Amino acid sequence: MDVAAPKKRLAIFGAKTELEVMTWNWPITTQTIRIHDPIGHFQSNDAQSVSSYVHYFGVPALDSHRYNHFSFRDDMAETHSIITPAIMYWGTPVVLITTENEDGTTNIAPMSSAWWLGHRCVLGLASMSQTTTNLLRNKQCVLNLSSDDMGHYINSIAKTTGSPVVSPLKKVLGYEFCKDKFARSGLTQQPSDLVRPPRVTECPVQMEAELMNSMGLMHDLPDRRGALLALEVKILRTHVRNDLRLPGHANRIDPDRWRPMIMSFQELYGLAPKSTQSKLATIDEEKYRVITRSDVVKQGGDMDGVNSDESAAHDEKADCVDSLLVIGNAPLK
Numbered sequence: 513m514d515v516a517a518p519k520k521r522l523a524i525f526g527a528k529t530e531l532e533v534m535t536w537n538w539p540i541t542t543q544t545i546r547i548h549d550p551i552g553h554f555q556s557n558d559a560q561s562v563s564s565y566v567h568y569f570g571v572p573a574l575d576s577h578r579y580n581h582f583s584f585r586d587d588m589a590e591t592h593s594i595i596t597p598a599i600m601y602w603g604t605p606v607v608l609i610t611t612e613n614e615d616g617t618t619n620i621a622p623m624s625s626a627w628w629l630g631h632r633c634v635l636g637l638a639s640m641s642q643t644t645t646n647l648l649r650n651k652q653c654v655l656n657l658s659s660d661d662m663g664h665y666i667n668s669i670a671k672t673t674g675s676p677v678v679s680p681l682k683k684v685l686g687y688e689f690c691k692d693k694f695a696r697s698g699l700t701q702q703p704s705d706l707v708r709p710p711r712v713t714e715c716p717v718q719m720e721a722e723l724m725n726s727m728g729l730m731h732d733l734p735d736r737r738g739a740l741l742a743l744e745v746k747i748l749r750t751h752v753r754n755d756l757r758l759p760g761h762a763n764r765i766d767p768d769r770w771r772p773m774i775m776s777f778q779e780l781y782g783l784a785p786k787s788t789q790s791k792l793a794t795i796d797e798e799k800y801r802v803i804t805r806s807d808v809v810k811q812g813g814d815m816d817g818v819n820s821d822e823s824a825a826h827d828e829k830a831d832c833v834d835s836l837l838v839i840g841n842a843p844l845k
């Protein structure tokens with residue numbers, strides 16, 4: 513059977529505008545390729561010619577300050593390219609964060625640069641936002657997690673700020689001042705137990721939190737230093753809608769029922785169903801509690817475990833805490 517040779521592509525990442533490619537198989541031929549883009553592609557229908565002798569000559573490319581070395585890649589070009597994304601929003605949950613304004617009213621803002629470790633959450637926020645100003649002043653907030661059916665609420669307060677002074681960047685991005693984002697969105701408030709900012713009733717998960725630490729980012733860029741902050745908050749109390757709880761467990765969420773809203777490159781998504789059975793999920797969640805010390809520092813919900821099979825897990829964990837778990841060399845105490 514006559515099988516056509518696979519087409520191979522040679523991607524050229526270099527500072528040159530011309531390349532001479534000489535095929536290695538008989539008859540030997542040469543071909544000059546002009547590259548108008550710093551990333552040029554040469555396609556050959558002869559698989560062997562791609563592993564050919566390649567040498568380059570020519571004038572420097574316009575963009576030589578960015579592509580100042582020459583290299584070529586065989587096959588790789590089919591699957592990967594080099595890009596410089598303006599944003600790196602790879603997909604994180606959308607949090608509606610509530611904070612208290614100086615006049616005692618509540619501000620609410622969507623954000624999604626948020627990740628959790630233990631019972632701490634690290635928030636990535638622009639320093640110019642009203643939320644940041646409030647959080648640094650009051651040290652309190654509620655992280656209200658939105659579900660994937662809450663897009664209309666999020667959109668209704670997107671591109672708004674609670675700060676009366678709209679920063680030049682936000683003006684360029686089309687933001688406007690909105691004093692009462694609850695009125696605008698139709699979202700409603702519930703009092704919190706431990707902090708002054710209220711919870712958002714419509715959000716299935718609400719976490720009352722306290723600011724523990726903050727760090728300005730981009731110290732290597734003097735004119736941007738501190739424009740973005742990483743804020744470490746401690747979760748004081750977690751409220752969850754009952755239908756998300758895993759039956760038979762006092763303190764667990766059923767991941768099949770929790771449908772968070774995810775922001776990926778400014779677009780909003782839900783989660784697809786579970787794709788793979790997770791090996792990590794074979795670990796008993798309670799075994800992580802030692803890291804957070806949430807059995808020592810009491811939190812709302814801890815006592816729910818009494819009379820359930822999880823109280824037994826607690827006792828077993830208490831026995832092994834000292835001997836088993838260390839982070840680095842430091843005992844977790």
Ligand SMILES: Cc1cc2nc3c(=O)[nH]c(=O)nc-3n(C[C@H](O)[C@H](O)[C@H](O)COP(=O)(O)O)c2cc1C
Binds near residue numbers: 625637644671675687
């Ligand atoms: C879905 C979504 C996610 C966002 N994520 C962030 C974020 O992680 N960090 C941030 O500083 N701003 C984020 N923003 C932009 C803020 O909402 C924006 O800065 C807003 O003006 C903050 O409101 P405030 O000034 O009243 O605090 C996000 C906006 C939307 C709609």
